[in-house]
Amino acid sequence: MSALNVKTRQRLLSAGTLLGFFLLWELACIATGVSDLILPRPSQIAAVLWEKMPLLWPHTVQTLYTTLSGFALGVMIGIVIGVAIGSSKTAYDVAYPLLVGFSSIPKVAVVPIFVVWFGAGTVPAILTSMVISIFPVVVNVATGLATTEPELEDVLKVLGARKRDILWNVGLPRALPYLFASLKIAITLAFVGTVLAETVAANRGIGNVMMIASGNFDVPMVFAGLVILAVMGVMLYGVSSFVEGRLTGWAQRKSDVVMA
Amino acid sequence: MSEAFVELSDVTVRFNGGTIALSQTDLRLEQGDFVALVGPSGCGKSTILKLVAGLLKPSSGVVLVAKREVGLAGSVRKEALGASVPVRIGLAFQNPTMLPWLTIRENVMIPLKIVSPFREQYARKKKGEYAERAEALLAQVGLKGFGDKRPWQLSGGMLQRASLCRALVHEPQLLLLDEPFGALDQFTREELWSIMQSLWMSQRPTVLLVTHDLRESAFLANRIAVMSARPGRILEDRAVPFARPRTVEMSYAPEFAALVQQLRMRIAHTRAEADTAAQAAEVTA
Ligand SMILES: Nc1ncnc2c1ncn2[C@@H]1O[C@H](COP(=O)(O)OP(=O)(O)O)[C@@H](O)[C@H]1O
Ligand SMILES: [Mg+2]
Numbered sequence: 001m002s003a004l005n006v007k008t009r010q011r012l013l014s015a016g017t018l019l020g021f022f023l024l025w026e027l028a029c030i031a032t033g034v035s036d037l038i039l040p041r042p043s044q045i046a047a048v049l050w051e052k053m054p055l056l057w058p059h060t061v062q063t064l065y066t067t068l069s070g071f072a073l074g075v076m077i078g079i080v081i082g083v084a085i086g087s088s089k090t091a092y093d094v095a096y097p098l099l100v101g102f103s104s105i106p107k108v109a110v111v112p113i114f115v116v117w118f119g120a121g122t123v124p125a126i127l128t129s130m131v132i133s134i135f136p137v138v139v140n141v142a143t144g145l146a147t148t149e150p151e152l153e154d155v156l157k158v159l160g161a162r163k164r165d166i167l168w169n170v171g172l173p174r175a176l177p178y179l180f181a182s183l184k185i186a187i188t189l190a191f192v193g194t195v196l197a198e199t200v201a202a203n204r205g206i207g208n209v210m211m212i213a214s215g216n217f218d219v220p221m222v223f224a225g226l227v228i229l230a231v232m233g234v235m236l237y238g239v240s241s242f243v244e245g246r247l248t249g250w251a252q253r254k255s256d257v258v259m260a
Numbered sequence: 261m262s263e264a265f266v267e268l269s270d271v272t273v274r275f276n277g278g279t280i281a282l283s284q285t286d287l288r289l290e291q292g293d294f295v296a297l298v299g300p301s302g303c304g305k306s307t308i309l310k311l312v313a314g315l316l317k318p319s320s321g322v323v324l325v326a327k328r329e330v331g332l333a334g335s336v337r338k339e340a341l342g343a344s345v346p347v348r349i350g351l352a353f354q355n356p357t358m359l360p361w362l363t364i365r366e367n368v369m370i371p372l373k374i375v376s377p378f379r380e381q382y383a384r385k386k387k388g389e390y391a392e393r394a395e396a397l398l399a400q401v402g403l404k405g406f407g408d409k410r411p412w413q414l415s416g417g418m419l420q421r422a423s424l425c426r427a428l429v430h431e432p433q434l435l436l437l438d439e440p441f442g443a444l445d446q447f448t449r450e451e452l453w454s455i456m457q458s459l460w461m462s463q464r465p466t467v468l469l470v471t472h473d474l475r476e477s478a479f480l481a482n483r484i485a486v487m488s489a490r491p492g493r494i495l496e497d498r499a500v501p502f503a504r505p506r507t508v509e510m511s512y513a514p515e516f517a518a519l520v521q522q523l524r525m526r527i528a529h530t531r532a533e534a535d536t537a538a539q540a541a542e543v544t545a
Contacts (some may be wrong), residue, residue, distance in 0.1 A: 155352075155426075159374045159375050174360050
């Protein structure tokens, strides 16, 4: 009972802090008389959100669609590469340094290439979001597979287990919590990739809206875009955390998951 | 002399780094025998076990299990020579390696999911016959009612019991144990000796037990093979005459203590020899 009270109190405190933050912002703007071309007041941003929602909504949906498409592609490809690398010791040793090398390339750099190949629009945004979200999935799946105890593998080999049996019965279930942990990271990265590509080379999406608004010095609109992104980001993270918690109950006792 | 079920002849194992783990070793196990392998640490006990399991290839020499050469294509199961039925093997290590996402019963049933001919009927029998078989084994090792628990809910000793069940559920003809009780406290260990003995007496697989506990070897085995320090050879192969079923009280009898004492002296001696040899090598180097 008291545990519930503690939780409720924490929630109330968080909400209060957030509210206080906006209130302070509002008051500071009024007190200093700062121009809304530099820092608009939260009430102005809220007004813009309310009035322009019919215009902003399709862009929100576009950004969400691009993020989820890139994420889905990235996860599928990531799983395939991760399984390929993680199920063989040699492949793991050879490919791991390469992967780390690739992952350290700043992903902004690939956007112009995708634009050259596919033209400005949705495709480069999806691809950027995909490329950026592959890596954590690959690393986590490969690590999950590679951490199978050698003794257990011996027990199964002696029983005459084929590689496929070991992968199916031990490797994949063992890699699952690693995979779920990586989804949380991948969705956040996919989102970053999408907005990045939208600001550089797209004609739709919240990133594009913000880019155009900033060109027109419509600062309240830029902030409205930012608020939408923040809300979307928190929601995506929340959903994937929730799914992870649900699916890997047994693995919660082990917290040795790699955060890549 | 009856026919050998497991036979190592003139086996040498050299690892990639150049380490010679075994040198010209011979060892025989008859069907239904219980042989313990003891010796100083690093002398190649686990290496012998892996050879017999087919997990390791000898650099030279021959390893036969039921007259089939093993270690050629990885595992005994690979039907390299003719159409004879492959030997079923059970394996247990010091680390019980239970899968945390399965219940204890499901863990015990893993071999049935993999080994022929159980594999083919697994989908049909996993709820009925196979679950009962696993439960019966669990009851035999004192884990009645724990089948639905998850591994993390059990103590180390209980997990090791479950691991023995997993090694025996497919009724292997050959049971290979590598220090299975090594991580347990003295009381739990002695309890498990008795359980192991009764499992062996009821199923009668051929057992090769690697251990560094000399009392354990004398309690469980029909024969004890003492190995020299690395590169390992079998120094001495002696029968253990005590009647079965043996009890922990019997392990305090004078003849039992005398046997353990002789084994201890033998191993201390081979270690001292190895140390002297190493020092001599250092001096000449
Ligand atoms: N895969 C390996 N590669 C190189 N050396 C090994 C390998 N496995 C074991 N050895 C070495 O071979 C020797 C015998 O090992 P092992 O059979 O495990 O000894 P133990 O009698 O303690 O079980 C040891 O010196 C060990 O370091
Ligand atoms: Mg060993």
